Amino acid sequence: MISALTLYELNNIVSEVISSVMSEEYWVEAEISELRVVHGHCYMELVQKAEDTKTPVARSSAKCWRTYWTLVRTAFERVTGRELCAGMKVMMRVHADFHEAYGFSWIVTDINPEYTLGDIARRRREIIAQLKEEGVLELQKELVLPLFTQRVAVISSDNAAGYDDFCNQLHGNDKGLAFSVKLFRAVMQGEATESSVIGALDAIYSQVDKFDVVVIIRGGGATSDLSGFDTLSLAENVANFPLPIIVGIGHNRDESVLDIVANQSVKTPTAAATFLVDRLSAVAARVDSVASYVSKYALDRIERENSRMKYLSTVLPSLYAAVKSREMSRITQLRDSLYVAVRQTTADAKAALDAMPMRLAGAVRQNLTAERHRLEMLGQRTAAVDPQRMLSRGYSITLHDGRAVTAASALREGDTLETLLADGRVISKVDRISKNKR
Structure with missing residues (x-):
């Protein structure tokens, strides 16, 4: 009879083998495909992709227990300025663990933030190089903000404090300048950032004639998460957008690809509002200056014209008499010339009428002779073809x-x-x- 082990016994053997053979810790490079935090513990799915096809060639689960996770996460965010998230490449220190009930996983004890910083920088360089190759990196910089930039389309989350700060700064400006603002809601943090912001840009594009500028701001999301703004697709959409785009996504330590391709980049939503207020204020000052100049010029011109009118009022009577005498003489000459011309034209027309009967008679006789000859010729031709x-x-x-x-x-x-x-x-x-x- 065959002797069999229970699954628990078999898994226990595997656990003992792994513990004895793989007792050390290892540094491993991998990409996080999934990440979730439950009760203070972090659960990750790791993947390695082929360089050419980007298809997964290796997968594994990893866990970082609460005692390590708090320290690892804090250190990582302090150095990189970003949160750990799906899609990020990391170098982590792990040791093998095989649990009889839950199977195999890697236990994470540390993550090297310098590696991720390098990967983020590399990926950003690749995106910027691609944008340069497509010839779109500087397209936004070539757009000119309208002089009166007052119709503002805002892409932000609707419940964000940053959006409220932006509106308060814009509408509460001490210059009394008027702005109209329309919010296009978008997710500004996490994996959905790219598709959500692109969707908002598409919505603005469908009514692009209603706006002068687009402002992309973050407020209320984690200030350390810029990964959603470092994507090629979003950068291409911003670079090719027909309206100038101002980016203020609330990050003081680093700039995203979106900051690089935008028409203007500021650090915070409040700074974006201040930029628009200051620009319109400068335009208003120019308008006031021009208005003052025009007013002064008009007053000077009126004064000059009044002086000229006074002068003309003194010389016009004598000028009028001289002009009247000259024009009366010219009219008399024209009348005499016209009388002579009419008499001559009448005489010529009468002579032509007197000669017309003789000319008509000669022409009629000539036409009758020609028609008679033509009829005789037709009669001869007809007789020549008579069947009889x-x-x-x-x-x-x-x-x-x-x-x-x-x-x-x-x-x-x-x-x-x-x-x-x-x-x-x-x-x-x-x-x-x-x-x-x-």
Whole structure:
């Protein structure tokens, strides 16, 4: 009879083997595909992807117990300025653990933040290089903010303190400048950031004529998480957007790819509002300066024109008399010239009318002679083609159904023919048809 182990006994053997053979700790490089924190413990799924195809070639579970997780997370965020999240590459120190009930996993005791910083920098360089290759890295910088930038589309989470700070700073400005703000809600933290912000940009694009500028701000999310703003797809959408985009995502230590491609980058939502207020304030100051100049110029011009009018009022009477006398003389000359011209034109027209009867009579006689000659020629041509004349010369005409027969192929055996001669007609029937051979 075969002796079998229970699953618990087998797993216990595996646990003892792993504990004895793999008792050391190892530094391992991997990408976090999933991460969740439950009751202070961190549970991760690790993956390694092929460099060329990006398909997973290795997977494993990892756990960081609460006693380590608090220290590891705090140290990581202090150095990198970011939270650990899915999609991030890490170097962690682990040791093997096989539990009889829960299976195998790696137990994490430390994470090297310097490695992740290097990977983040490398990925950012790759994205920037790709944007340069596509020729879109500087497109936003080429856009010019309108002079009166007052219609603002804001991409932010709706319950964020940063959005409230932005609106308060914008609407409560001490210059009394007016702005209209419309919020386009988006997720500003975590894995959904990229797709959510792109969706908000698409919504703004569908009504792009209603806005002068787009402001992307973060407020209420973790200030250490910039991973959602370091993606190629989001950077391409921002770079190609037709309106200038101002980015203020609340990070003082580092800049994201979004900061690099945007038209303007500031550190906080309040700074974004201050930028818009200061810019419109400068425009208002220019308008006030121009208005003052125009007012002064108008007053000076009015004064000059008043002086000129006074001068003209003194010289106009004498000028009017001189002009009147000159124009009256010119009108008299024009009247005399017109009288002479009318008399001459009338005489010429009368002479032409007197000569017209003789010219008409000659033309009529000439036309009658030409038409008479043409009729005689037509009569001669008609007589020359008269069928009776042809018959009198010995020719005959054969008819079939009242039409002249010109080809044997138009006849059939048994057809009745009528032959016209000079002195009469002959009726016959077709007995046989023979065609000439060429």
